[in-house]
Amino acid sequence: MRSLIDIVDFSVEELYGLMDTASDIIAHPERYADACRGKKIATLFFEPSTRTRLSFEAAMLELGGSVIGFSEANSSSAAKGESVADTAKVISCYADIIAMRHPRDGAPFVAAQNASIPVINAGDGGHCHPTQTLADLFTIYREKGRLNDLTVGFCGDLKYGRTVHSLIAALARYTGIRLVLISPKELKLPENIKTEVIAKHGMEYVETSDLEGAMPALDILYMTRIQGERFADKDEFLRLRDTYILTPEKLVTAKQELAILHPLPRVNEISVKVDDDPRACYFKQVSNGKYMRMALILKLLDEAKRNPTRVPLICEDGAKIIRNRMRCSNSRCISMVEQELDQVFKLTEPEKRICRCIYCETKETATEEDLK
Amino acid sequence: MRSLIDIVDFSVEELYGLMDTASDIIAHPERYADACRGKKIATLFFEPSTRTRLSFEAAMLELGGSVIGFSEANSSSAAKGESVADTAKVISCYADIIAMRHPRDGAPFVAAQNASIPVINAGDGGHCHPTQTLADLFTIYREKGRLNDLTVGFCGDLKYGRTVHSLIAALARYTGIRLVLISPKELKLPENIKTEVIAKHGMEYVETSDLEGAMPALDILYMTRIQGERFADKDEFLRLRDTYILTPEKLVTAKQELAILHPLPRVNEISVKVDDDPRACYFKQVSNGKYMRMALILKLLDEAKRNPTRVPLICEDGAKIIRNRMRCSNSRCISMVEQELDQVFKLTEPEKRICRCIYCETKETATEEDLK
């Protein structure tokens, strides 16, 4: 049995497999209309996200299955203090697969360690949102026919944008990807992603604050929202915001084959006037996301059927595990609140004693004492 | 493809067609048990309304289809600022038909202009609630065997009662309808409905504040709730309220064939003691509403299948359209908040330069400049 917590849990081959399945569903939906007859997905949304939740629910229903769940935490036992682990164990009695959205980094990981059914991370705090990345990858693949040799622009909030970070991590495994990172200086891509993802995989990249200047080179433009609350200076925010609003005028110099993506919801960062441009792919992305979730549900249920044993998630790569000797410093990590949860770190860079929290991937430096 | 935004979107013939279908469903439910197999309704309730939502959901389930949706705005992407148009486009990827309840007048109209699937207005602010009117009409038809030659009393809050206004507009298309408008003077039917609906169709009507005096003449009594918050003077409210509470005593002079309707929820405007009277039809009305919604879903899905093109909603009657020259003054109109939405008016009375907002039907007077 497997779960999907982080997009890199799946190999490049597995991702191509999912895309093949999704394409086949689009071509022959009737062949899948009873594929999950008698199966149930539990959509456990500890914070609201209508689009993502309804995408999972539509996916399961189009496979002939059914849905139970909740759409916000105050309808849930969490309001009575139930741990994520217990919720996962309880829901395992009711459903065949879980899709979990949670405000705490690492919560779906804890669920996957305790459930006896597969768990899909539908977004955990600022950490991961792998099914959005599935939608993004599949949209690029369908629009461009390939996932390599592409110039991909990311525009807007590259600092906090979880979907940006995940898609860059996913693209790092393909060849010939050139990144154009377009943002105000306050919202540049974090340094650790540059060193640990981009540099590590030898990706080309440039940084700029000029959307219009970057436009002509792009094969893909991935837009994101700039949130006012990220700025101390509101006037600065208002001035900047408008330079990143995508309008038909700014697309004049763009390639005819450009594909414009956006994880939605959009507020005003893309003008409605762009919607009718054939290069606007953000609503196709919604549809593609549903089909990739259908493919994902099929794959995980199939793997669970063939091998019901839970794969221990933390030991696969042979890294040293440090248990209950250090504490995670990330205040949003699930390990801050979950009952009797071990504090577990992976030693990722032994020479520097650098460790990663297995729940939220926060980096901590171990003492020599910790490593004994 | 068509939508149902306002009851008058459907012709009298179409309404009889829906009632025929609903009657056939009641007689032969098993024939419809798989009619929508594989189809999904999205119930998008931006404000709660359990009865209406569950009626749509039960309707779709009894047709063999399934349901996705949300029951209040804070579980929805609207909380993140998504426009109604974008929500409609996104949901079009997930479902086959939408039922939308929204606090803003005109929101389902905007949804219908942007969705690629049919949209049913399940109540928009103080504007319309056409499926309640379907339930009302069908109940009258089943109880009386006709929709013409009836004396119909409306009692309670005739000023703000959206269901009252809609039912009067619907009844205006049948012959021989006599209206008895029973209300305190503070809650009389608005003048514009008298001039634009009642007078225009040459309906007979009387106004009175005396429920008991009006009773003997009535074939139909449509009760509504009087809400305390409508009154500046609370003592006045309390005094009035009791005179409009329907009790068995007040029914003594009523016809044996009277049919008592109420859109529910009732608070105390009809005594529970009336429930067992065979003339009490308000729970039958609930059941009838479900069957009419089944008929409506069938009709709209069938029309969408035969003609998937969206009918442009604003041009059908040849009235002049004024775009982005005037603003709607209704603070509850969807045009106040929706991103980049055109301000659109229809010139309904050219000689007086009177226009109607196409979203909420608020009346504005254009300048000569606006009309150029």
Add this chain to the structure above:
Amino acid sequence: MRSLIDIVDFSVEELYGLMDTASDIIAHPERYADACRGKKIATLFFEPSTRTRLSFEAAMLELGGSVIGFSEANSSSAAKGESVADTAKVISCYADIIAMRHPRDGAPFVAAQNASIPVINAGDGGHCHPTQTLADLFTIYREKGRLNDLTVGFCGDLKYGRTVHSLIAALARYTGIRLVLISPKELKLPENIKTEVIAKHGMEYVETSDLEGAMPALDILYMTRIQGERFADKDEFLRLRDTYILTPEKLVTAKQELAILHPLPRVNEISVKVDDDPRACYFKQVSNGKYMRMALILKLLDEAKRNPTRVPLICEDGAKIIRNRMRCSNSRCISMVEQELDQVFKLTEPEKRICRCIYCETKETATEEDLK
């Protein structure tokens, strides 16, 4: 037609019948996969309870039926002041069976008196939660092979624990049950349960505050949560709480065949370290609860089909009924708020003029005048 409001509404034989059905479902789930095809359960949760709600929904889905409902009162018509009786009548138009959770004692009883479909009490205030008791009984039966000749320990909050009171009432009908009541003195079992249930049925019992001392004798250990808000003295609470946390150490002296139950959610009253002990049955209990709810839905739908007439709930045992002469003093009783609801009492101890509110079972003493 019957409903399940209180566990004692069902005879011992009926409970064995439910357990037989549940066992058969576990053995042959495929035989039941279409048992409720075309049927709907309405889950009316006026206060949130994810576990219970999802258990009912999973149960109905595994029987091939479907689900409508709401998960908290502010999505419901109750927010507009609709009575429980009206809600029950409305929902009877939409569904085939109701599962109702309500914050007011007696609300599901009122619903059952007004619905034309069976009603299951899914928890009403501090009063009853009979389907939890079904889960508890079935778990004991499956683990021990019998429901008689057992030493059953109840640990924690025995004063306010609704599930404890219900399970004791249920066990009172079997022979050879010995109760060990383990609690701090502040949270002892209420006197009226000792006199009216335990003494009346001649059950053996001991009271103690010492969990570890009681452990060796137990066949069943039913753990509950101790809530801080029950204590005036917080230090006292913190000191006590830890003595009742179940840990592997405290289980050293326990029988090998002990079965540990807990109604969940657990906060920290059972250490996670106990979960892997084969004696920990609280997650099995979750699963058993779902199967008993399946059996219950089947039974009630079957009875409704064979006899659609509502059984008058208050007259079965011939006790004198007192109507509208006394008022219930329980501020949480549904009779405090429901529109035009008769105040009804049953004269349970004529010689002492002791009556019970039929909604919430609160005891009141009638005057001689009341009884005339």
